[in-house]
Amino acid sequence: MDSLAAQLPALLGVLVGTIGTIVATSLADRSRWRRNQTVRWDERRLDAYVEFARALKETHTIASRLTGGYVDRDTALAALAEADFRHTLAWENVLLLGDAPTVTAARAWRDSVWEVERLARDGQADADRPMLLHRANEARDAFYHAARGGLGVGGGSVAQAELLVSRLNLRTDPQPAAPAER
Template sequence: MGSLLAQMPALLGVLVGTAGTIVATSLADRARWRRRQTVRWDERRLDAYAEFARVLKEAHTIASRTIGGYLDRNQELAALAEADLRHTIAWENVLLLGDGPTVAAARAWRDAVWEVERLARAAATGDELPDLLHRANEARDAFYRAARDSLGVGGGSVAQAALLMSRLNKGTAPAGRPTDEHHPT
């Protein structure tokens, strides 16, 4: 009995050490799993945001070209319909994976582009076009701000609306392009 009592502190030490190891390993595994999940969803969220931006910008570009009369109207309207289909699919991914502020910003950008599309489909060249283009560009800036915040991307502002508006007011654009600038800068 005396030898058992003498070994009791050592046995307790082994038990406490084993329990501590199990708890520490379990916590580390759980934290590692959470990090992997976070990275996995961030990657999918990035893909969803990028695809949404790409197809919405495509629709914006096609609508702007249609209003500007740069190509065959029927071809442009068919291309716009195809872009709208891709946009609808991309929108679902944003709804599924996006956070609240990014979804709200995406919705505002989408609505602004729809106004440009409405003008294109109506075969209008109205005076409202510069304001609609500027509103769409501002909404795009807000979407990118929200998406970058959602993904934890730093690096400062990437806003383009003010630059594009100044070019629109000056009437400067790359040769053969309308002044709302269809390529990223």
């Protein structure tokens, strides 16, 4: 009995060590699994956002060209219908995988592009065209801001709306007069 009592501290040490190893390994495995799940869903979320942005930008581009009279109407309307179909499919992935702020921003972008598309389908000149196009560009910027925030992408703003307006203003502003010769 004395030998068992002498070995008891060693046996308890082995038992505590074994339990500690099991607990530590279990916690590490659980943490690794959660990290892998997060990476996996972030990748899928990124793919959904990219697919949605590509499809909606295609719709926006076709509709804006159609409102400007730059393309054949029948061809553009057919392309618009196809782009709208792709956009609808991509929207479902955003709804399924997106976080709330990104889905809200995506909805606002989609709605603003629908306004441009409505204008294109109506086929009438509209003085609000520049405002609708700018609103869609601002909504796109908000979507990218929300998506980047939800995915943890840093690097600052990637906003394009104001840049596009300034470029448009440069194209439409009259050229300054040449300096007078002396």
